[in-house]
Amino acid sequence: MKKLLRKALTKDSVVNVLNYLLSTCLFEVFYRKFKSKNIILNICSLKKIDVVITWVDGECDEWKSKCNRYAHGKEHCFINESNNSARFRQVDELKYTLRSIFKYAGWVDKIYIVTDSQVPSWLTINDKVKVIDHKDIFLYTKNLPVFNSHAIEANIHRIPGLSENFIYMNDDFFFRSHVSPTDFFTEDFSKTKFFLSNRAFIPDNIGKDSFPVDIAANNNRNLLRERYGYETNRKFQHTPIALKKSVLCRFEKENPDVFKVTSSARFRSESDYSIVSSLIHFYGHHIGTAEPSVIPYFYVSFDDKLFELKMNILLLKKFKCFCINDVELNNNGSEVFDIFKRKMDLLYPEPSPYEKEQ
Template identity: 30%
Template structure:
């Protein structure tokens, strides 16, 4: 429980059920209207393998300073999400579903979108959102107890990462653009490139690279910049799938804060990171490692059935007291893998 008077902030999670037949059909329909990079529309990018429930359970267990959990979706809702409140795991108003139509209010012409970078660029538009909030992908989770001091100190954001120069990545990008003019293939919108571009557009020659952690966000500095630079905002949200022209908006916001000296930069943290088969051997013991505060499980749908079952069992064991009984009885054995 949070002590009386202790500051609370919200957590925002972007979620999609890529197995939804209606969403699949809609996604395929719009893929035909854009020259989409293969990695931007791969099925694994939209897959859901119960990560959202582990994520929420980890917040309830380890993040006492969280006020509300906002789940941003496209006309969807995780099937067991209401059971957290029904079974007394959290209060009735703790978890709130926010539709894309809400966050794109005033910009509805850019919907539907299947683009995380577009969605992230509009999170500031969630009604009632705290001035500072934590943003997480649905495959992130808190691995150990967290305090607000991990994210904010004297109203300065704490950002974990490391400096990198733009030059090498920019040279590679220009070379890729040169090749594209001959092969016609859309450039892959790489994560690190989008971070580099977020600094370059602000006139910075280096960028502070961040990893797959929960990230603290200043809603107001982002909102004010985007609304005062409408062309930049539109360029961020007009693509229905990830595009090389987009920046990483979280890193962009970090650089805005860096330029105002409103951030505390700290070295990157250890991460319990499972990326398909890579990291499988270390992932389970690291669930109990107190020095590792955050975790990320990418592309669980690409694991073989036995590996998936092992990971799912370990996550259930870690968070069983904070997971709905309906989920425990339905998963992980009900999840099929080809």
């Protein structure tokens, strides 16, 4: 028995030791000795991985009326594309996102869908899938309603019951083949992995015509330089995002102003930070809780002239994940959406357990 224990303890991490014990008769010995100290439960909780998805139905009349009411208020001076209709449009992407999770990421524990008092008509809510309202996670409900994804993302770590390790997805992110937790976290779960773009970089100059994503990226860069001496000009691929709740809480404790100013912006603004999609990963890299990695990935945009060709590529090649980005359309919108639904039904023909029976 001592020989087996020595073999187990040569593993690189506590998590790997537990994995080893679970597969041997030694687990009962380990359990009897340590169960009162909750060691097993604490280790197993590290392996729980939830998914958080932000979603909005921009076609809902009540939501549109509310958005227009605040958009026409005196408090707003819009930056370029901050009130772009493509930010709020939905063509059932969420349904396919959930199908992709069920098909290729069965290890996911809970799925939290964060919305503004909206629930997809086709969605079945159960112990696995929960809908979280903005008012349940914002510290200051006076900031609501918001129509700014940066503001919403700045509060997702406050979801009640959210696991320490979780994956954040927009509703235009999808899995294309089987993924494992180690695609997004190191084997011992001590670090998250992030995926830098080799094509997109933060512009050197930011002006009144700059895009919101670039303004936020520049704010991130300035903060990292001024407060942590960390330099970067990199942007990220559009992939599912691995996060640690404890790291977000630590960063918020050190920089409460970043969360406060971003959460208070109803629409994208010049003061925004893109916390979960960018800033937190560089911060994690700085403190040793995140590392750069690579993942087979594909990007498609609705306004791409080769949209159908690229969708056909997705049918033929099994990337780990892909993004279909919604932007202002210069081509035939209805035709593109028809192509999208037709191809996605080929990719994910089976309804997930999270859909009501038709």
